[in-house]
Amino acid sequence: MAPDQLVAERLARRAATLELGTLRDAPEVVARLEAKGFNRHTFMCGQSGSGKTYSLGRLLEELVLRTRLPLLVLDPNGDHVHLGRTRAGVDQAVAAAYAEAAGDVRVLGAEPRDAVAPLRIRFRELGATAAAALLQLDPIADRAEYNALLHALRSAPAEGVESMDAAIELFRHSGDEVLGLIKMRVENLGVDRMAAWAKPSGSTIAEVWARDEPRALVADTSGFEERRERIAVAMAVLEQLWASRKRRRPLLLVVDEAHDVCPADPADPLERLAVDRFTRIAGEGRKYGIHLLLASQRPDKLPENVLSQCDNLLLMRVNSAGDRAALASMFGFVPPELIELAGTFGLGESLLAGKVSPDPQLARTGARLTPEGGADVPTDWAIVGER
Numbered sequence: 001m002a003p004d005q006l007v008a009e010r011l012a013r014r015a016a017t018l019e020l021g022t023l024r025d026a027p028e029v030v031a032r033l034e035a036k037g038f039n040r041h042t043f044m045c046g047q048s049g050s051g052k053t054y055s056l057g058r059l060l061e062e063l064v065l066r067t068r069l070p071l072l073v074l075d076p077n078g079d080h081v082h083l084g085r086t087r088a089g090v091d092q093a094v095a096a097a098y099a100e101a102a103g104d105v106r107v108l109g110a111e112p113r114d115a116v117a118p119l120r121i122r123f124r125e126l127g128a129t130a131a132a133a134l135l136q137l138d139p140i141a142d143r144a145e146y147n148a149l150l151h152a153l154r155s156a157p158a159e160g161v162e163s164m165d166a167a168i169e170l171f172r173h174s175g176d177e178v179l180g181l182i183k184m185r186v187e188n189l190g191v192d193r194m195a196a197w198a199k200p201s202g203s204t205i206a207e208v209w210a211r212d213e214p215r216a217l218v219a220d221t222s223g224f225e226e227r228r229e230r231i232a233v234a235m236a237v238l239e240q241l242w243a244s245r246k247r248r249r250p251l252l253l254v255v256d257e258a259h260d261v262c263p264a265d266p267a268d269p270l271e272r273l274a275v276d277r278f279t280r281i282a283g284e285g286r287k288y289g290i291h292l293l294l295a296s297q298r299p300d301k302l303p304e305n306v307l308s309q310c311d312n313l314l315l316m317r318v319n320s321a322g323d324r325a326a327l328a329s330m331f332g333f334v335p336p337e338l339i340e341l342a343g344t345f346g347l348g349e350s351l352l353a354g355k356v357s358p359d360p361q362l363a364r365t366g367a368r369l370t371p372e373g374g375a376d377v378p379t380d381w382a383i384v385g386e387r
């Protein structure tokens with residue numbers, strides 16, 4: 001073992017400004033990440049309960065505090081909704097510095113409440129292909145309806161499809177028989193009742209992101225009961241990021257439970273399209289400044305084409321030997337012996353490797369500055385008499 005002092009000096013010598021916690025085997029030495037390493041895609045992997053979400057929150061805090069990288073967080077469990085404020089008990093000076101850095105952290109939620117604005121999208125923000133996929137329209141088998149939808153979306157004045165209601169009105173009053181069939185389809189599939197549709201006067205997540213350029217935008221999709229709504233939100237975001245890619249405004253797109261919106265085994269056209277869009281960003285997003293940070297429990301839950309583009313691995317406990325072997329073969333830049341250690345990790349312990357940590361580190365995540373959202377189910381049932 002190298003002496004702690006030497007290790008600390010080596011880690012600090014690089015431009016490693018993010019302080020995630022301590023080294024697992026040297027609790028006096030700070031575990032540091034290089035912020036500029038987030039100009040590549042990152043995979044955070046660990047089984048359920050290994051501490052991914054907690055550590056991801058800690059990492060987001062550091063990115064807020066010590067960088068200017070805009071963050072867009074797709075948060076399916078409402079775990080990151082408190083990213084803008086520190087919890088009680090945090091050192092006053094740290095809390096003040098954080099408050100300053102996090103002043104423009106915005107939260108949108110499926111169910112708006114105090115300080116949480118509505119998380120909404122518009123039909124047209126999906127683009128014609130995704131709109132057709134949502135309506136389960138096949139370009140060949142349903143060519144008449146598909147084509148009518150395509151033209152309706154292209155030719156409609158922008159205000160005509162500002163809202164789902166307006167789109168239905170457009171279909172109804174067109175006098176066109178095929179558009180009438182589309183209207184039936186929308187109603188039969190319950191697409192018109194999805195909670196994610198914006199009112200004409202309201203703002204959508206894509207509009208908030210483009211117009212306000214917030215420091216960080218957390219999209220809490222936990223209130224959407226249907227997966228297709230969470231995927232539709234992801235699609236609207238991905239379409240917008242891609243459409244405005246030439247602006248080259250860098251950002252980190254953080255997706256917790258990434259398999260929910262980018263599954264390895266997409267089951268329908270909408271999921272397939274979402275995977276296609278993620279794959280495009282994984283392959284080509286970096287040169288436009290669109291960087292991914294995807295968290296999931298197992299490597300085989302995400303498409304291989306997406307994972308193979310990740311240059312950073314943040315690995316937490318993985319019990320399955322098969323999963324560790326898959327990770328070792330997929331992440332060739334990490335010594336396999338270190339990946340193997342993930343089977344022994346305790347809660348909050350991790351292996352940090354890749355561009356963010358050119359010297360791979362075994363780390364232990366430090367205490368959060370911000371409160372955890374979501375909250376696990378309490379385990380006080382384990383002891384009789386405890387309240």
Ligand SMILES: Nc1ncnc2c1ncn2[C@@H]1O[C@H](COP(=O)(O)OP(=O)(O)OP(=O)(O)O)[C@@H](O)[C@H]1O
Binds near residue numbers: 049347364
């Ligand atoms: N470093 C840590 N220090 C203290 N508590 C932690 C730490 N990491 C995680 N925990 C706690 O352990 C529990 C599980 O952590 P977390 O929710 O982050 O797991 P996860 O890997 O995201 O699981 P899942 O895949 O099921 O979402 C939580 O209650 C969290 O508060």
Ligand SMILES: [Mg+2]
Binds near residue numbers: 052053054
């Ligand atoms: Mg989690």
